[in-house]
Each structure stands twice: as structure tokens, then as C-alpha cells.
Amino acid sequence: xxxxxxxxxxxxxxxxxxxxxxxxxxxxxxxxxxxxxxxxxxxxxxxxxxxxxxxxxxxxxxxxxxxxxxxxxxxxxxxxxxxxxxxxxxxxxxxxxxxxxxxxxxxxxxxxxxxxxxxxxxxxxxxxxxxxxxxxxxxxxxxxxxxxxxxxxxxxxxxxxxxxxxxxxxxxxxxxxxxxxxxxxxxxxxxxxxxxxxxxxxxxxxxxxxxxxxxxxxxxxxxxxxxxxxxxxxxxxxxxxxxxxxxxxxxxxxxxxxxx
Amino acid sequence: xxxxxxxxxxxxxxxxxxxxxxxxxxxxxxxxxxxxxxxxxxxxxxxxxxxxxxxxxxxxxxxxxxxxxxxxxxxxxxxxxxxxxxxxxxxxxxxxxxxxxxxxxxxxxxxxxxxxxxxxxxxxxxxxxxxxxxxxxxxxxxxxxxxxxxxxxxxxxxxxxxxxxxxxxxxxxxxxxxxxxxxxxxxxxxxxxxxxxxxxxxxxxxxxxxxxxxxxxxxxxxxxxxxxxxxxxxxxxxxxxxxxxxxxxxxxxxxxxxxxxxxxxxxxxxxxxxxxxxxxxxxxxxxxxxxxxxxxxxxxxxxxxxxxxxxxxxxxxxxxxxxxxxxxxxxxxxx
Numbered sequence: 001x002x003x004x005x006x007x008x009x010x011x012x013x014x015x016x017x018x019x020x021x022x023x024x025x026x027x028x029x030x031x032x033x034x035x036x037x038x039x040x041x042x043x044x045x046x047x048x049x050x051x052x053x054x055x056x057x058x059x060x061x062x063x064x065x066x067x068x069x070x071x072x073x074x075x076x077x078x079x080x081x082x083x084x085x086x087x088x089x090x091x092x093x094x095x096x097x098x099x100x101x102x103x104x105x106x107x108x109x110x111x112x113x114x115x116x117x118x119x120x121x122x123x124x125x126x127x128x129x130x131x132x133x134x135x136x137x138x139x140x141x142x143x144x145x146x147x148x149x150x151x152x153x154x155x156x157x158x159x160x161x162x163x164x165x166x167x168x169x170x171x172x173x174x175x176x177x178x179x180x181x182x183x184x185x186x187x188x189x190x191x192x193x194x195x196x197x198x199x200x201x202x203x204x205x206x207x208x209x210x211x212x213x214x215x216x217x218x219x220x221x222x223x224x225x226x227x228x229x230x231x232x233x234x235x236x237x238x239x240x241x242x243x244x245x246x247x248x249x250x251x252x253x254x255x256x257x258x259x260x
Numbered sequence: 261x262x263x264x265x266x267x268x269x270x271x272x273x274x275x276x277x278x279x280x281x282x283x284x285x286x287x288x289x290x291x292x293x294x295x296x297x298x299x300x301x302x303x304x305x306x307x308x309x310x311x312x313x314x315x316x317x318x319x320x321x322x323x324x325x326x327x328x329x330x331x332x333x334x335x336x337x338x339x340x341x342x343x344x345x346x347x348x349x350x351x352x353x354x355x356x357x358x359x360x361x362x363x364x365x366x367x368x369x370x371x372x373x374x375x376x377x378x379x380x381x382x383x384x385x386x387x388x389x390x391x392x393x394x395x396x397x398x399x400x401x402x403x404x405x406x407x408x409x410x411x412x413x414x415x416x417x418x419x420x421x422x423x424x425x426x427x428x429x430x431x432x433x434x435x436x437x438x439x440x441x442x443x444x445x446x447x448x449x450x451x452x453x454x455x456x457x458x459x460x461x462x463x464x465x466x467x468x469x470x471x472x473x474x475x476x477x478x479x480x481x482x483x484x485x486x487x488x489x490x491x492x493x494x495x496x497x498x499x500x501x502x503x504x505x506x507x508x509x510x511x512x513x514x515x516x517x518x519x520x521x522x523x524x525x526x527x528x529x530x531x532x533x534x535x536x537x538x539x540x541x542x543x544x545x546x547x548x549x550x551x552x553x554x555x556x557x558x559x560x561x562x563x564x565x566x567x568x569x570x571x572x573x574x575x576x577x578x579x580x581x582x583x584x585x586x587x588x589x590x591x592x593x594x595x
Binding site: 005016092094097100101103253 | 330362365382
């Protein structure tokens with residue numbers, strides 16, 4: 001409860017901050033709209049020439065694209081700004097302050113900063129997914145629940161991965177490049193993970209689970225994810241979260257502040 | 261006296277640092293194989309601090325002051341030794357401990373740059389779980405003591421360095437801590453802001469009875485705030501005792517300042533009375549042996565007679581004493 005209240009408070013302070021820069025806010029919204037409409041356009045053009053892409057028809061593809069923007073939007077809403085700030089804290093030694101608070105330092109650091117405008121990306125993603133869903137129309141309550149669970153698991157997977165990656169900052173301090181590689185991998189998630197060749201599919205499903213984080217929710221909502229698959233996803237996400245949190249703690253032990 | 265608030269026993273902290281020579285070749289070599297060396301930042305120090313004390317923690321750069329503060333606040337694990345603060349082992353970082361302490365660093369900020377401090381205060385209130393009523397009272401008091409008023413409603417980046425430090429102080433004290441570690445709280449501030457921060461720390465200590473351990477390069481801070489000082493150098497404790505006795509223990513000499521009447525300065529040689537360290541028109545400063553100081557002063561008065569306009573015998577300035585301590589590394593403890 002306390003952490004939820006804190007989260008709401010973090011969100012509110014960041015919202016206030018973004019509202020101070022109205023022009024910037026407007027430009028970012030335009031950018032989001034342009035990016036999403038062009039990628040929806042690309043899918044529509046593609047489906048002018050074909051009706052099915054490795055088992056994914058237009059509706060399913062739109063759902064997938066919607067899920068992609070939901071997951072990416074979540075990443076850019078809170079994870080990207082927070083993790084960037086986290087690495088800055090490590091570099092400047094201001095992480096000290098978070099460590100000295102009577103609350104989980106991991107929470108205080110990794111869910112602290114928001115780019116509120118990215119809610120727009122998530123909203124548009126939801127719209128695209130719903131439009132796609134209209135063409136499939138198999139959504140029962142079961143699929144809806146499975147979708148919600150799979151989406152949350154997707155968020156958790158992305159979080160765990162970023163946490164594990166950013167932990168390297170404790171040893172190497174500057175790891176911006178590593179994070180950049182990650183964001184470009186995430187881009188691959190806008191297509192179904194099963195259209196990629198074997199080695200890439202394995203990478204996108206395990207080492208860099210962006211494919212899973214996007215593809216599985218899309219499959220869930222279109223009724224193509226069975227209960228077993230969902231269970232594996234849930235267990236996998238929880239395991240990823242626990243392992244990455246442990247890794248973070250190991251990293252924390254090597255942190256000594258910018259000057260000792 | 262009850263249990264000490266801060267109890268440190270034979271505390272040690274060794275860092276492993278990477279060494280590298282200058283130049284590209286050395287950099288490349290170091291990239292492949294790092295040369296490492298152990299540095300004893302804190303080499304076995306012991307002290308206790310009672311409730312409500314304000315203690316100055318002195319030492320040159322790299323003496324181990326900040327390392328000690330970091331261990332005591334819970335940021336660093338010591339290599340060996342024990343420490344208890346408020347009965348807690350700091351580096352376990354139990355919430356009950358963190359709730360009651362604060363670490364303020366003059367060169368780092370915990371405030372969010374782009375939003376007004378008042379918003380950061382609200383976040384801190386929530387993190388520390390301070391009830392609304394006491395939050396309002398604390399912020400009200402801090403606002404009055406630090407003269408914050410409208411400062412807290414401006415984005416932090418628009419504040420001057422001094423204003424930011426005042427707001428930083430308020431942020432660090434939202435939870436009304438019982439122990440405060442202040443690391444160079446007045447660094448970079450102008451003289452009048454320094455003295456305001458000092459007055460605030462003294463008043464805060466008086467009002468709340470909080471125990472304060474402070475490091476500073478400005479001796480004025482220490483003179484104004486601390487009756488007791490702990491001096492460390494190269495990680496060793498050199499002195500722990502009243503500030504007033506520091507000069508007596510550490511500097512075996514006194515300063516006699518004799519002011520001579522017009523014209524006399526040119527003809528009288530004072531070198532026979534002590535080492536002449538300064539001469540400014542009629543004013544001559546002499547460094548004399550501590551024990552012999554009263555006798556020298558009496559001789560000056562007798563022998564110069566009419567030619568002497570004024571005379572004073574003082575301890576050397578505290579900066580000079582400290583400087584001497586650090587350059588000579590004399591060991592002594594006044595407890």
C-alpha cells in the first residue's frame with residue numbers, strides 16, 4: 001500500500017514537471033502519433049500483398065503491434081527514465097541518498113522517474129490492439145484475463161532484464177552502450193517472434209525476452225496461448241524478477257559511492 | 261552518563277584501488293591488466309559520542325573522514341572493527357535506524373533538480389512515513405530557522421548554491437533525526453551563508469538535542485559549533501578532546517604580539533625574546549615556547565618599558581595548530 005502511494009506521488013511530481021514544458025510535451029505527442037501511424041501503415045501495406053504472415057493475419061498483426069506499443073510504452077514511461085537516472089546516481093554518488101532511506105532502495109531507484117507523455121504511446125497501442133481485435137473477435141473473459149496476466153508478465157520481464165543490465169553500472173559505471181543495444185533489440189518485438197530465423201528467435205525468447213514480452217500477450221488476447229504457456233510465462237517472469245533483484249544486490253555490494 | 265549514541269571501536273576500512281601511470285601505453289596496459297593496491301582509509305579508530313554532542317571531525321583531504329561517516333551512516337561495510345549508532349549496527353541498514361539518522365553532504369544533492377523542493381519534501385514525508393501533523397510542524401520550524409519561505413516553491417535549479425544548501429538541510433531533516441552526519445556542510449558557500457548555516461546547526465542542536473558529527477575544512481565552522489574535536493590523519497586518530505585543549509596539546513608554543521611606539525620598532529631587536537614570525541609597522545609577532553611564555557612577556561614589559569604600547573599572549577590560530585598537526589603527525593589523546 002505504502003509503495004503504491006509512493007508510486008502515485010512519484011508519478012504526480014513528474015507529471016507536474018512535464019506540464020511545465022508545454023511545447024516539448026506537444027512535440028512528443030506528435031512524435032508518438034507519427035511513429036505509430038507509420039508502423040500501422042507499414043503493416044497495412046504488407047497485408048495488401050498477403051493475407052497471412054506465418055500464421056498471423058492482419059487482425060492478429062495489429063493486436064501484436066498494439067501490444068508492442070503497450071510494452072515499449074511501459075518501458076519508456078517509467079523504466080527508461082528511471083534506469084538512466086539510476087546510472088547517473090551511480091556515476092555521481094547520489095545513489096547514497098536512496099540507500100539511506102527506510103524503504104527498498106531498488107524500488108526508490110528503479111520506479112522513480114516517469115515520462116508521463118509515454119502514457120500516450122500506451123493508449124494508442126491499446127487502440128491499435130482493440131482495432132485488430134475487432135477483426136478477430138474471439139475475446140471472451142478467459143482471453144481477457146490471460147491477456148492481462150501475459151501483459152503484466154511482459155512488463156516484469158522487461159523490468160527484470162533492464163535491472164540485470166543496469167546492475168553492470170556498479171562495476172563499469174558507464175554502460176550507456178549496453179542499454180542502447182537493449183533498446184534496439186526491443187524494436188525487433190514489433191514482429192511476431194516466430195517469423196524470425198531460429199537463432200534470433202531463441203535469443204529474443206530467452207536472453208533478451210522482448211519477443212516473449214510482446215508476442216505472448218498478443219497470442220493470449222487472440223486465444224492462441226494455452227494455459228500451460230501462460231503458466232510457464234508467469235513462473236518465468238517471477239523467476240526473472242527474483243534473479244535480477246538478487247543480482248542487483250550483489251552489484252550494490254561493490255558500490256562505494258563516487259568518492260570514499 | 262547513559263549509553264553513548266555513537267560507539268566506534270577499532271574501526272578499519274581498506275579499499276582496493278586501481279593504479280595507473282600516465283600516458284596511452286600505460287592506459288592500454290592497465291586496460292588489460294589492472295594494477296591494484298590496498299589503501300587503509302581508516303586504520304583502527306575508536307571513539308564514543310554522547311547524546312546531544314556536536315563533535316568536529318577534522319583531518320586533511322584523504323584522512324578518512326568521509327569514509328568513517330559513510331561507515332557510520334551505513335553506506336560502507338568496514339573491513340574490521342565495530343560500530344554502534346543508536347544501538348544499531350549501521351551497515352545492516354535496518355529501517356528503524358535509517359529512520360532516525362541523516363547524512364548531509366555539502367557537495368551532493370538529494371533534491372530533484374527540476375521540481376520545487378516542496379514537492380521533494382512531500383516525497384520524503386511519504387518515504388519516512390511522517391504523519392501530516394508533525395510534517396507541517398517540522399517544515400514550519402525549518403522554514404523559520406533557515407528562512408526558506410518562497411525558496412521551497414522554486415525549482416531547485418533556480419536556486420543559488422547557498423539557497424540550495426539551506427533547502428538541502430531542510431530535506432535532510434524532514435524525519436527529525438536523532439543523529440546527523442554532516443560532511444562539509446558549508447563547502448563553497450560565501451562567508452555570510454556559512455555563518456547562517458552554522459547558526460542553524462547550533463540552534464537545531466539546542467532545540468532538538470540531536471547528536472551531530474561534522475566534518476569541515478573551515479575551522480570557523482568547528483570553532484563556532486564544536487566543543488569537542490576528533491582529529492584523524494592517514495586513518496589514525498591523532499587527538500580526541502576539547503577544542504580548547506587542542507592548541508595546548510598539539511602546539512608547544514604561544515604567540516606574543518608586541519606593539520611598539522613610533523620609531524622604536526626600527527631600533528629594537530626583538531629576536532632575543534623569541535622567533536620573530538611577523539612584522540607590520542610597529543606590530544611584531546613572536547613565537548615563544550609555551551612554558552616560557554609568561555616569563556618572556558614579563559621581560560618584554562620590563563625591558564621595553566615606555567617603548568611598548570601594547571602586548572598580548574595568545575594560542576596560535578587554530579588553523580595553524582591543525583596544519584602543524586597534519587604536517588608533523590604528533591600522536592596524543594586527551595581522554
